[in-house]
Amino acid sequence: MMRVSSLLATFLVAATPACGQEASDPLAPLPTSAQTASPAIVVPATPQGAMGWTDYKQHLAARARAEGISQRTISAVLPSLDPNQRVIQLDRSQPGGSPGSSSIPPYAPYQRRHVTRDIIERGKAKARQWWDTLYRIEQQTGVDKDVILAIYGKETSYGRITGNFDLFEALGTLAWEGRRRQLFEDEFIAAMKLMDRGYTRGHLKGSWAGAAGKVQFMPSNILRLAADGDGDGFGDIWNSEPDAFASIANYLVDAGWQRGIDWGIAVRTPPGLDRRAIANPVEPTKCPAVYRRHSVWKTMREWRELGVTPVTTSFSDNVPLTLLEPDGPDGTAYLLTRNYRAILDYNCSNFYALTIGLVADAIER
Incomplete structure (x- = not known):
């Protein structure tokens, strides 16, 4: 969860926007x-x-x-x-957003910079290299192995940039x-x-x-959640990729990951969708600027009845989902599951979590 701008490549050592803040390329001191x-x-x-x-x-x-x-x-x-x-210099140089501005930039430019052929192909290579290990961890924890790889890529460029x-x-x-x-x-x-x-x-x-x-x-999460993925009895998140995979899975399980459910799907919204009627009336207590952008929960059947249609794959009728339109009413929208929120727990940014989901889907294809 710490981006140091001089080290940025396509994917980089991860940082998190201050909780409740959205940014076009979030830079902040705390995951x-x-x-x-x-x-x-x-x-x-x-x-x-x-x-x-x-x-x-x-x-x-x-x-x-x-x-x-x-x-x-x-x-x-x-x-x-x-x-x-x-x-001290790096901490004091962190941006705090534009004073007086509440505007949220579109996701599409960020997506073009971070959901790239390079990061996807390197993820596919890792999937081939560690298939047996990743499959075993997925079976043990229920966490999608491609989500594990996408987080690994986003956090440290697949272990290249750790600080x-x-x-x-x-x-x-x-x-x-x-x-x-x-x-x-x-x-x-x-x-x-x-x-x-x-x-x-x-x-x-x-x-x-x-x-x-x-x-x-x-460190507090290393104490709680570092996991042994290679069987040597020690959770070494610095030197062992299997331990890194197992630790990411352990983190997501701790955050509420549900077995057998994808993070979300891309959808099209109808021209006449009443967004005030689906707005969540409850003010979020956690990361409010992030969660405020999510609609009320409705089942897949209920979203279909409102004219919201999947772009490709869909969920079964009774799965509860929330709607996010990261590029406004005219852009691609997403129906999101509880597992998307587990990804948000890793880094509370819709840009981050959407990127993880989209990279994971691309690695899987």
Whole structure:
């Protein structure tokens, strides 16, 4: 879930728009997958700017001891730890959108840049290389193997771009100086717990915002959701592609993925569709600018009765679906399942989730 613009190719190390924000090419410091609850806090984080770096490290050491982290790990991490000025620069350079503007750009230009022949063909190559492993994980978890590959491609360009920042430097700097101290301090403590579990400092590299490995998990999610896909008993999301596949599947299952249901389908809407009648009257509490664009839930049968027709494939009559028109009333629309929302949990952006779905469909063909 951290795009660093200088590293961007067609697909790149993933970042997430700030929750509830849509953007044409979202750049933001925090993945949605980092927003899962961290372990219980014993020593609370301190207010931003309340102490110098040396005092803040002492605070981190006190909190680490209170949470049962070994003195060996504390001594290995904290005494020589310095703030990383590059992290501060990158954090401060993140765009916050256009002041006073509530307009949402169309999806089509983003789609042309990110649903490309290159990313699809490389996904197909990975599917051939790892067919048996991906098929086994799909059978075990119910998660579509092509969705797994699409996320892998989107997050790190199929493992090519994972970030080389020391996680302790990055997270410690963001916690001390940044805008969301509580969050990043929790993640710093989670990274220390990873060391106690046997991950080395060499493992704990990632993006400047703390997302790590081939799947770009934050440390708290590595603790919870890193999975063993190659049978060696260790979830190594940095060096093992099978572990990366299994971890992505594990994340989506945790987010509510339902076995045997696709993410969504492209549809055509009729000229006279009453969009006010299908608007969701409930204000979303999670990522409001993202979920506000989704209609009320209706079954496939009910959508057909309103004149909404599939472009190619369809769902069975009783599947509940919500409508999204990312390019407005005259563009391609999509009927989306609950599994689309599991993808949104990975990165809360309609542009991201649609791209994952479309790339997955293309890899499968």
